[in-house]
Amino acid sequence: MNHKPSLNEYTMKHYYLLFLFCCISLAVAAQSKPTFTGRETIDIRVPTPGLFANSNKLVWNLDSIGKDKYAFPLPGAKVISGYGTHHRRNHSGVDIKTCAKDTIRCAFDGVVRLSKAYGGYGNVVVVRHGNGLETIYSHNFTNFVKVGDQLKAGQPIGLTGRTGRASTEHLHFETRVNGQHFNPNLIFDMKAGKLLNGTVKCVKKGASVLVKKLTQ
Ligand SMILES: [Zn+2]
Secondary structure, rough: OOOOOOOOHHHHHHHHHHHHHHHHHHHHHHHOOOOOOOOOOOOOOOOOOOOOOOOOOOEEEEEOOOOOEEEEOOOOHHHHHHHHOOOOOOEEEEEEOOOOOOEEEEOEEEEEEEEEEEEEOEEEEEEEEOEEEEEEEEOOOOOOOOOOOEEEEOEEEOOOOOOOOOOEEEEEEEEEEEEEEHHHHHHHEEOOOOOOEEEEEEEOOOOEEEEEOOOO
């Protein structure tokens, strides 16, 4: 006797296919949405998983970044304290200032890895960019963004403040790779408020990363 599938069996098959389709869509969506480890969302100095897995070198070609793919984090700001060692203290970023509660802008397209109050940093945002570069925005009066938010260059991420260890309203701006800070003046002319030209090379040596500008 021939068994003819009943209408019910057809419907079940359709539901099954629909269910399968939904699972695949969700898996694709989950894959494209960046995920962070617990530590990545609570600590600033965290190595980026897999960043140097295939090579100990990373090269950033600043000339290849389109005009709409970068923004100065605080337009019109003046530098009030530079990067590096002064007065026997090591400054991990550059302090720039306009006025209180001015809009801080995301430097490049990226994903928010951390957004919270963090000790001396006060309210801080860490954004991870596609090429392993991370930018940090600190002492904010308020943060507009949360972990996992996908940001465009120039997008507002918070307002300047003096939360944490700060004696005046300003933006403490850092650039990091693999959790390690380096001189933001290799990427931006912090005085002129402009993105630099040229190429920056990162070489991993042991636990640390050497970041330098390639001369053309
Ligand atoms: Zn600072």
